[in-house]
Amino acid sequence: MGVDWQTFWPRIVEATGQTILMVAVTLVIGSIFGIIIGLLLFVTRKGNILENAFLYQIINFLINIIRPIPFIIFLVAISPLTREVIGTTIGTWAAIFPMSIAAAFSIARVVENNFISIDPGVIEAAKAMGASPLQIIYTILIPEALGPLVLGLTFITISLIDFSAMAGTVGGGGLGHVAMTYGYQRFDTSVMIVTVVILIVLVQLAQWVGNTLSRKILRR
Amino acid sequence: MITFKDVSKTFTIGKREVHAVRNVNLTIEEGEIFGIIGFSGAGKSTLLRLVNVLENPTAGAVEVQGVDLASLRPTEVRKVRRRIGMIFQNFNLLTSRTVAGNVAYPLKLAKMPRAKIKERVEELLRFVGLSDKAKDYPEQLSGGQKQRVGIARALATSPDILICDEATSALDPDTTGEILRLLKKVNKEFGITILLITHEMHVIQSICDKVAVMEDGEVIESGGVFDTFTSPAHQTTKRFIRSVQQDLPSPSLLDEWRQKGGKQLYRIIFKGEVASDPVLSRVTRKHDIDVNIVYGSVQEIQAKFYGNLLVSFDGDVGKTANAVEELNEIVQIEEVDVTWA
Known part of the structure; x- marks a missing residue:
């Protein structure tokens, strides 16, 4: 095997750090926008607290356009926009931009689904107690949906680890980049195995954190 | 309000x-x-x-x-x-x-x-x-x-x-x-x-x-x-x-009643205070007939009595008619047609 692990380990550690950074930042940005978009989608639904058919149709349409595009194609397709916003299309931050957009729309759907599963009776009860639409959002919708929401976000986090590997192939850095350049293109199986093992550990870790958190929130 | x-x-x-x-x-x-x-x-x-x-x-x-x-x-x-x-x-x-x-x-x-x-x-x-x-x-x-x-x-x-x-x-x-x-x-x-x-x-x-x-x-x-x-x-x-409040017995019980040669049934409804008076007993004794309570209930609604009884009378036809007439002045009484039941 032609790898000098002495010099290669720091490279792996750096790449792992990049992957975690990409996933973490994307998760935060994606969640913020995802929750907002998901909320808008839910409250503008027919019969809901801020019913607005026009807004609902637009958001729904946008989500349905962006979600089915394979990420690797989306990544390339919006690269002109990435250059406008980030200044470059290469590197970790250039990967975070498209990842955040894709994540936000996926999260929006997850958020909407979780809100729909809240008993409408509870929302009616809050209304009957004099809650305003805004109060309903932050005292009912979010706390009542938080448990399943955390599980949904965990699911998204794991697909983000997958996204980050893809982003690596177009210069985003991270473990995906290492696996592609050293493992795939140089036929170095041991590098491939090491990166895959790290990815598996990251996924397990994310799932464990998500499960623990949601169990705490749901009390089961 | x-x-x-x-x-x-x-x-x-x-x-x-x-x-x-x-x-x-x-x-x-x-x-x-x-x-x-x-x-x-x-x-x-x-x-x-x-x-x-x-x-x-x-x-x-x-x-x-x-x-x-x-x-x-x-x-x-x-x-x-x-x-x-x-x-x-x-x-x-x-x-x-x-x-x-x-x-x-x-x-x-x-x-x-x-x-x-x-x-x-x-x-x-x-x-x-x-x-x-x-x-x-x-x-x-x-x-x-x-x-x-x-x-x-x-x-x-x-x-x-x-x-x-x-x-x-x-x-x-x-x-x-x-x-x-x-x-x-x-x-x-x-x-x-x-x-x-x-x-x-x-x-x-x-x-x-x-x-x-x-x-x-x-x-x-x-x-x-x-x-x-x-x-x-x-x-x-x-x-x-x-x-x-069941106001009629079940059809099978009514059948039994008819087979035994049951007499005309009357429904008597008591409301309020009359429910606690011994009206039925007094009137039947006066007219020298017997009363048979077949079915019924006495309930409390809003702290008032409400009785709904199904009775038949035993005795002379004329005396029964008189008793029913007198009862009608005090309580609500009506003949019950059970042939359909």
């Missing part, structure tokens, strides 16, 4: 129009327990939701404490809602909050200071008998306990009116009795006006002062519970009453 003036509510579902409430006129006085009974789909749930503006009428007006609800802006509507507590068939407790958190919720909405909220929550939980469950979550409670939390929560903001949406329909008979007694206590101790809807006649019988019967969106009969119970005008009302 609450006035419905020619109120109608029509929903449009697709191209179909559903008339949930039609031309309802009702007045609910302060301090009353007013029950609205109807089969499912009669429109009572919609009517109830007009009171706290969860629905708006398509025609007519609903007034609460003299204020036309249609004239209110959203912020004013939310204020009115705090004067009207509401409890639900499925309790609708917040699963993410403890019992204490649920009761505190409307107070937080009303921006009461934290220390005061704590005090008020303790007081309310003591009132509904759940002080030891303050830190529990709703899923740890039984149905009756959940409804107690619902009641404590509805009373938190010291409302003038409590509206109950089938509050006992998901509970077993024992627990239903418990909750009904609690509602009566709420009415008596705090003078809170209660408007409830139900499909169970015994709910009306046990706690209501007045009743309205709804069918197809219309109020077909309304009045005092005792009067409505003892002299129902409408067929649907009679059906509801029969659900809590």
Whole structure:
């Protein structure tokens, strides 16, 4: 095997750090926008607290356009926009931009689904107690949906680890980049195995954190 | 307290129009327990939701404490809602909050200071008998306990009116009795006006002062519970009453009665004080005939007696006719035709 692990380990550690950074930042940005978009989608639904058919149709349409595009194609397709916003299309931050957009729309759907599963009776009860639409959002919708929401976000986090590997192939850095350049293109199986093992550990870790958190929130 | 003036509510579902409430006129006085009974789909749930503006009428007006609800802006509507507590068939407790958190919720909405909220929550939980469950979550409670939390929560903001949406329909008979007694206590101790809807006649019988019967969106009969119970005008009302009070024996028992050569049956209805007088015994003795009570019951409705007896008389035909005539002056008596039964 032609790898000098002495010099290669720091490279792996750096790449792992990049992957975690990409996933973490994307998760935060994606969640913020995802929750907002998901909320808008839910409250503008027919019969809901801020019913607005026009807004609902637009958001729904946008989500349905962006979600089915394979990420690797989306990544390339919006690269002109990435250059406008980030200044470059290469590197970790250039990967975070498209990842955040894709994540936000996926999260929006997850958020909407979780809100729909809240008993409408509870929302009616809050209304009957004099809650305003805004109060309903932050005292009912979010706390009542938080448990399943955390599980949904965990699911998204794991697909983000997958996204980050893809982003690596177009210069985003991270473990995906290492696996592609050293493992795939140089036929170095041991590098491939090491990166895959790290990815598996990251996924397990994310799932464990998500499960623990949601169990705490749901009390089961 | 609450006035419905020619109120109608029509929903449009697709191209179909559903008339949930039609031309309802009702007045609910302060301090009353007013029950609205109807089969499912009669429109009572919609009517109830007009009171706290969860629905708006398509025609007519609903007034609460003299204020036309249609004239209110959203912020004013939310204020009115705090004067009207509401409890639900499925309790609708917040699963993410403890019992204490649920009761505190409307107070937080009303921006009461934290220390005061704590005090008020303790007081309310003591009132509904759940002080030891303050830190529990709703899923740890039984149905009756959940409804107690619902009641404590509805009373938190010291409302003038409590509206109950089938509050006992998901509970077993024992627990239903418990909750009904609690509602009566709420009415008596705090003078809170209660408007409830139900499909169970015994709910009306046990706690209501007045009743309205709804069918197809219309109020077909309304009045005092005792009067409505003892002299129902409408067929649907009679059906509801029969659900809590069997007024004829089963067909097989009637068959047996006929085979044994049973005599003409009479229905005697006693109301109020006459139920406690020995009328039947006195009259039959006077006319020298015997009375045989075949079937019936004596019930208490709104602290008054109500007897509904099926009897036959043994003795001379002429004397029987005289006795029936005399009884007719004191109580309600009628021949019962059992040939169809």
